[in-house]
Amino acid sequence: MSGVTLKSIYKSFGAQTILKNISLEVNSGEFMVVVGPSGCGKSTLLRIIAGLESIENGDVYIDGHKKNKDDPSKREVAMVFQNYALYPTMTVYENLAFSQRIRKRSKSEIQERVMESAKKLRIDDLLDRKPKELSGGQRQRVALGRALVRKPKVFLFDEPLSNLDAKLRQEMRFEIKKLHSQLNTTMIYVTHDQTEAMTMADRICLMNDGVIEQVGTPQEMYNNPVNTYVSRFIGMPPINLIEGEINIEGDQAIFVSDELKIFLKNERIREKLSRNSQKIILGVRPQDLHDNYFSEIKDIKNTITATVDFVENLGSTAIVHTHKGNTQISGSIKSETSIKPGDSIDLIIDVNSLHFFNQATNERVNF
Amino acid sequence: MRKKIETLGILCLLILFIMAILYPALNIISVSLRSDDAFQTRSLTLWTDESSFKSYFTLFLETKFLTWMKNSFIVSFVVTLTGVVLASTSGYALSRFNFIGKKAVLFSILMTQMFPATMLLLPFFILLAKFELINSYIGLIIIYSSTALPFCVWQMKGYYDTVPPELEESARMDGCTRFSAFTKIILPVSVPALVITALFSFMASWSEYVVASIVLQDPELYTLPLGLKSFQASLATQWGLYAAGAVVVSIPVTILFIFLSRFLVSGLTIGSVKG
Amino acid sequence: MKNIIKILQYIFRSLIVTKNIVFLISIFIFFGCQSSNEITINIWHQMLYENRKALREVCDKYEESHTGININLIYRETEELRSNFQSAALGGSGPELIYGPSDQVGPFAIMGIIKPLDDLFSLSYFDQFLSNAVVKFDKKRWMVGDGVGNHLMLIYNKNMVSSPPKDTDELIQLGKSLTKDLDDDGVIDQFGLVWNFTEPFFYVPWIGGFGDWFIDESGKPHLDTESNENAFAFIKSLRDKHKIIPKECDYETANALFKTERAAMIINGDWSWGDYMGKVDFGIAKLPRISVTGELPTPIVSTKGYSINAHTKGEKLHHTVDLMKYLTSPEVQLHYVRRLNTQPSSLAALDHPEVQSNVLLKQNADIIKNGKPMPVVPELRAIWDALRGEYQSVLAGTKEPHSAAIESQRKAEEQIKTMNLVVQPGSQGKFIKGLLGLIIVGIILVLWKTKEKFLFAFRENKFAYLMILPAFAGIMIVVLFPFVYNLIISLSNFSLRTFKNWDLIGFYHFGTVLSDIRFYSVLGKTIIWTLINVSFHVSLGVFLAVLINRTLPAKKTLRTLLIIPWALPQYIAALTWRGMFNQEYGSINLILNKFFNMSPVQWLSQPIEAFSACIITNIWLGFPFMMVVALGGLQSIPKEMYEASQVDGASRWQQFCKITIPMIKPVMLPAIILGTVWTFNNINVVWLVSNGGEPSDLTHILVSYVYKAAFNLYRYGYAAALSMIIFIILSAFMVSFMRKTKLEAIV
Numbered sequence A: 001m002s003g004v005t006l007k008s009i010y011k012s013f014g015a016q017t018i019l020k021n022i023s024l025e026v027n028s029g030e031f032m033v034v035v036g037p038s039g040c041g042k043s044t045l046l047r048i049i050a051g052l053e054s055i056e057n058g059d060v061y062i063d064g065h066k067k068n069k070d071d072p073s074k075r076e077v078a079m080v081f082q083n084y085a086l087y088p089t090m091t092v093y094e095n096l097a098f099s100q101r102i103r104k105r106s107k108s109e110i111q112e113r114v115m116e117s118a119k120k121l122r123i124d125d126l127l128d129r130k131p132k133e134l135s136g137g138q139r140q141r142v143a144l145g146r147a148l149v150r151k152p153k154v155f156l157f158d159e160p161l162s163n164l165d166a167k168l169r170q171e172m173r174f175e176i177k178k179l180h181s182q183l184n185t186t187m188i189y190v191t192h193d194q195t196e197a198m199t200m201a202d203r204i205c206l207m208n209d210g211v212i213e214q215v216g217t218p219q220e221m222y223n224n225p226v227n228t229y230v231s232r233f234i235g236m237p238p239i240n241l242i243e244g245e246i247n248i249e250g251d252q253a254i255f256v257s258d259e260l261k262i263f264l265k266n267e268r269i270r271e272k273l274s275r276n277s278q279k280i281i282l283g284v285r286p287q288d289l290h291d292n293y294f295s296e297i298k299d300i301k302n303t304i305t306a307t308v309d310f311v312e313n314l315g316s317t318a319i320v321h322t323h324k325g326n327t328q329i330s331g332s333i334k335s336e337t338s339i340k341p342g343d344s345i346d347l348i349i350d351v352n353s354l355h356f357f358n359q360a361t362n363e364r365v366n367f
Numbered sequence B: 001m002r003k004k005i006e007t008l009g010i011l012c013l014l015i016l017f018i019m020a021i022l023y024p025a026l027n028i029i030s031v032s033l034r035s036d037d038a039f040q041t042r043s044l045t046l047w048t049d050e051s052s053f054k055s056y057f058t059l060f061l062e063t064k065f066l067t068w069m070k071n072s073f074i075v076s077f078v079v080t081l082t083g084v085v086l087a088s089t090s091g092y093a094l095s096r097f098n099f100i101g102k103k104a105v106l107f108s109i110l111m112t113q114m115f116p117a118t119m120l121l122l123p124f125f126i127l128l129a130k131f132e133l134i135n136s137y138i139g140l141i142i143i144y145s146s147t148a149l150p151f152c153v154w155q156m157k158g159y160y161d162t163v164p165p166e167l168e169e170s171a172r173m174d175g176c177t178r179f180s181a182f183t184k185i186i187l188p189v190s191v192p193a194l195v196i197t198a199l200f201s202f203m204a205s206w207s208e209y210v211v212a213s214i215v216l217q218d219p220e221l222y223t224l225p226l227g228l229k230s231f232q233a234s235l236a237t238q239w240g241l242y243a244a245g246a247v248v249v250s251i252p253v254t255i256l257f258i259f260l261s262r263f264l265v266s267g268l269t270i271g272s273v274k275g
Numbered sequence C: 001m002k003n004i005i006k007i008l009q010y011i012f013r014s015l016i017v018t019k020n021i022v023f024l025i026s027i028f029i030f031f032g033c034q035s036s037n038e039i040t041i042n043i044w045h046q047m048l049y050e051n052r053k054a055l056r057e058v059c060d061k062y063e064e065s066h067t068g069i070n071i072n073l074i075y076r077e078t079e080e081l082r083s084n085f086q087s088a089a090l091g092g093s094g095p096e097l098i099y100g101p102s103d104q105v106g107p108f109a110i111m112g113i114i115k116p117l118d119d120l121f122s123l124s125y126f127d128q129f130l131s132n133a134v135v136k137f138d139k140k141r142w143m144v145g146d147g148v149g150n151h152l153m154l155i156y157n158k159n160m161v162s163s164p165p166k167d168t169d170e171l172i173q174l175g176k177s178l179t180k181d182l183d184d185d186g187v188i189d190q191f192g193l194v195w196n197f198t199e200p201f202f203y204v205p206w207i208g209g210f211g212d213w214f215i216d217e218s219g220k221p222h223l224d225t226e227s228n229e230n231a232f233a234f235i236k237s238l239r240d241k242h243k244i245i246p247k248e249c250d251y252e253t254a255n256a257l258f259k260t261e262r263a264a265m266i267i268n269g270d271w272s273w274g275d276y277m278g279k280v281d282f283g284i285a286k287l288p289r290i291s292v293t294g295e296l297p298t299p300i301v302s303t304k305g306y307s308i309n310a311h312t313k314g315e316k317l318h319h320t321v322d323l324m325k326y327l328t329s330p331e332v333q334l335h336y337v338r339r340l341n342t343q344p345s346s347l348a349a350l351d352h353p354e355v356q357s358n359v360l361l362k363q364n365a366d367i368i369k370n371g372k373p374m375p376v377v378p379e380l381r382a383i384w385d386a387l388r389g390e391y392q393s394v395l396a397g398t399k400e401p402h403s404a405a406i407e408s409q410r411k412a413e414e415q416i417k418t419m420n421l422v423v424q425p426g427s428q429g430k431f432i433k434g435l436l437g438l439i440i441v442g443i444i445l446v447l448w449k450t451k452e453k454f455l456f457a458f459r460e461n462k463f464a465y466l467m468i469l470p471a472f473a474g475i476m477i478v479v480l481f482p483f484v485y486n487l488i489i490s491l492s493n494f495s496l497r498t499f500k501n502w503d504l505i506g507f508y509h510f511g512t513v514l515s516d517i518r519f520y521s522v523l524g525k526t527i528i529w530t531l532i533n534v535s536f537h538v539s540l541g542v543f544l545a546v547l548i549n550r551t552l553p554a555k556k557t558l559r560t561l562l563i564i565p566w567a568l569p570q571y572i573a574a575l576t577w578r579g580m581f582n583q584e585y586g587s588i589n590l591i592l593n594k595f596f597n598m599s600p601v602q603w604l605s606q607p608i609e610a611f612s613a614c615i616i617t618n619i620w621l622g623f624p625f626m627m628v629v630a631l632g633g634l635q636s637i638p639k640e641m642y643e644a645s646q647v648d649g650a651s652r653w654q655q656f657c658k659i660t661i662p663m664i665k666p667v668m669l670p671a672i673i674l675g676t677v678w679t680f681n682n683i684n685v686v687w688l689v690s691n692g693g694e695p696s697d698l699t700h701i702l703v704s705y706v707y708k709a710a711f712n713l714y715r716y717g718y719a720a721a722l723s724m725i726i727f728i729i730l731s732a733f734m735v736s737f738m739r740k741t742k743l744e745a746i747v
């Protein structure tokens, strides 16, 4: 049981409160990804777990023990920093061995541990070099290796891949994941890249402006975002959010906005709806919009005819950005399309996978 | 090719400049070698028929030059050590921590340099006399250290500011205490700044005259500048000796610089952090 | 490198161990204290090099015959001797005996820091000396001289001058025939006559030759005379009309010229004989009679002697008196005669056959007869000061002799008035006292109130506070007391007449400073001085650092050569520069002439030129420091940053502006602030290169102005107030500079 538990953490710098009532449970062996926009307090949260920042309120448990006041050196957590923070005056070997030397382990034991980690990360041929003689990816690996050598209870990663090029990033992503499955140690990984979050996480913790919006598996986050914020953050390209209201006309529930009229699946809506008309935000993921031209299913009632603004071709799929009146809508369609800006396109809405949010609170409404 | 021409150009420029710089220095050397004990020279031939090393012999054999030199070394060494130790620690605290009064400390340290030193001599003397520190190196060392420190503290702080704090945070997570993270990781990275601090502290005490002249009154305790000044009298200076002394005095500084400048190379590079 | 780090780490580690602290302290104590039960008598003196040796010899002899007595000799240059003794006496200590020229008696007696000798010695003791060797002031005796003289005479090179000129006409004629351009390069290589003619002491004998004297019996200045006017014109004619003396000539230049046989005659004092012996075959003579008046110039004759510190008491006083008797005894004086040819003051020594048969001394005694005694009143300094300024204006050609004579009298009277002024404490003084008391109480109250907060903050950041504490405490302890002391002095009437019983008077001195137009002109000069210096220091320093930071052949050697100006002692470097600026002999003019075909610049006798000379010297002295700092700052810039910007197509200049400057800013800004402050307050260079503000006190910056006020005219209160104003100006500068450069943000 070497998980991490945070209980109502508060943190402020001066008058500015950075973390507000953060509670989070990271299970033992779990790969938890913390995402959120820049400046929302992710690094601060990690640093609190590491013991590099003090907290005003709340508790930090590591491995079941309360560690609020413990020095970082006593917490048995390792951290890979946003900038790798390799010791510039030491060789790679010394960098890896440093923590062990501090703990006064025997030479042979140190050697053994360093070699083990170095092999795992394929940096065993770089051990005599100084950090400045390494490439970005190699530095990244050394930073990882430095954490690995210690065999900590918890690994903390603070955007370790943000400065690497796309290909290398993918490779490293894979490598870190592989490492996780080998070691089965608790890892908390901070990023503001939602792809990284989706692909790597066992669970995702989405933060915004010092609070946690939602914690859950990638699938949960995608399928059941608790509010508009989460829905917008998770999923590429971002979800379409359209303000409007649901009206009951006869026994049909209809979403109406200035430009759109969508006939919803009826079943539970009528029961749940208190009045005959309710203001709502409708969320449609671009993936749930289909090009009428290619689509096998046709749903004439729920087809929107919109004007194309531009097309982003991603290879297998293409994203069309369109508008109808004042409403911007983007859809994910087949890349074979020959559609051009200015054309009009018919998009079928998949009414089975719509999301609804309260207009006042932005929170999810489940029908 | 372009690079070579450029280097050559720079070299020429530097050499021209250095010649202009060295001219007065050569002047002093030529005075020290001349026999007429006169200061004004018109020609700049370093060595004439009458030149000799007589002044240098006199300096070492007939005066207490070696004693003064030893004294100066003791004082400068302790001041340098104090300077390096205190400036590196306090500069670190000022760079890394936010605490009440930090700004006040930083500003007041600078402000202490703003009062004309001439007017401080009288109160210094009163103070030293009260604590019976006249004729002792402690008084001298305290005054020297604290006059050199403001610059050293600021300059260390400025350098630490460029060192990413993640370095010592890493070390702390690796098991270091705050203090050992500082000594084991940050100090080695800050060698260029330490070198400047050391050089400056050394210089502040090595050729300081005014304070020494009020604190030290026993010729056995004289430091070099005091000794040198005694070759100079209002209307009859021993120019040969004085110049020779000046030349010899500047040698340790030069050696120190040559030694230290090896460390005046990049302590911190992109290697530690990504761009 | 590793070793150094290891050593440092070791030092740090060992510093935590208290045992080592104890060890360090014991080292200090070892250096600091020497216990002994011997009696040590300290003598501060300003003797020339050879005289010092002779003094040591006689003291050794005394120590031999008086076991348990230790004599400690400390040399200080005349001006320093005076100021250090004042400070020491105020601090309640200082040497038992002080040896110096008789003119220091007046101020010391008024300040009450030397003892009257009448009660300590018998009358018969005083009767053993020539009357002018026992210095009286205010009806008491204060000093006994061990020799008389220090008077000016004509010293001539026997190889060039067969018989000395009898009068000034002869002098001019002879001078003309001896002033030659030997190698026809348009520069005169040999002069008929040289001397330190710009200094009042070397000038006043001529006033006597024209009839009057510059000071009257009661110590009042007597400068608005025709004699003074004529003497002004006479010296100027020697230089400009007859061209027998150099255009610029200070003491060192004159001495060098004479010693290297490039001058046939020199006007100098008896102290210089020792220097010339064995180098020049010289003869001495009276200063030549003034042809128009037919009178002889009257050099000042003074004595140098011993006075007793007012703090000397008890048994020590007894021994001191005994030692003083010995040091003035005929025996010692005869020793000096043998060693140094000094003119004895003891009647017995004068009668001694050895003295009687000494040709030089005999001639000397004849010369002395025409001398006038050195006035001992403190007003003398003010007179010198006023005279010097006006005289130099005449020489620089900016004033006519007539108006200069009148002006010098007016200035001398004015300065005497300010010097002797005692501002009586009025209601403002009481108010200030109350205010100070209130402030102290207020500070204590505030500290008490915020004690909790401080304790809390301390506990929160113990590590940080502990790390700063030693440095901060050290700096504050050293500076705080002197600062408060000066603050109080600046509000007081501390001056010559109130040396021991000063009182608070309020903001009087601040008012005086701020309403004085001269303050603003000096401030303006100081700002120009600082601006030019600092901008050159920084730009040169950064420029060279960038150049030298590249890969260059012989980089290390070049780098080392560039710091040499910093390595040389500032004092001698400044004097070397002064020599280089000499109008005829300085290498600067020689170079300007040779390579740029420029006519000689009067570097040291014209105000703007002299100021430029100071600036050039200081630039030379100051850039290596900035270079080293910049070099250190450059090391924190990763090479990759340049490479990256090169790829982006940045030019060198853009790289410099966009990378170098911002990256070295954090280390350069403090250096620039402090560099500015140090330059603003750098008294040494200005004082040495311009020889204390020459010409005519027009090259002063604020600190040298402070120095002059405090130590020349004894206006401590005024000087302290001026210092406070400097402090305020600089603090204001710092704050605004930090705002401008956003340094505050990174604090």
Ligand SMILES: Nc1ncnc2c1ncn2[C@@H]1O[C@H](COP(=O)(O)OP(=O)(O)OP(=O)(O)O)[C@@H](O)[C@H]1O
Binding pocket: A013, A018, A036, A037, A038, A039, A040, A041, A042, A043, A044, A045, A192
């Ligand atoms: N030492 C500090 N003092 C004051 N404010 C700070 C400090 N450290 C961080 N902050 C502020 O706290 C907020 C959160 O910072 P944090 O570094 O945790 O963001 P982040 O989520 O990691 O952002 P990024 O994705 O850009 O790294 C920011 O607004 C930042 O300005």
Ligand SMILES: [Mg+2]
Binding pocket: A042, A043, A044, A082, A158, A159
């Ligand atoms: Mg971050």
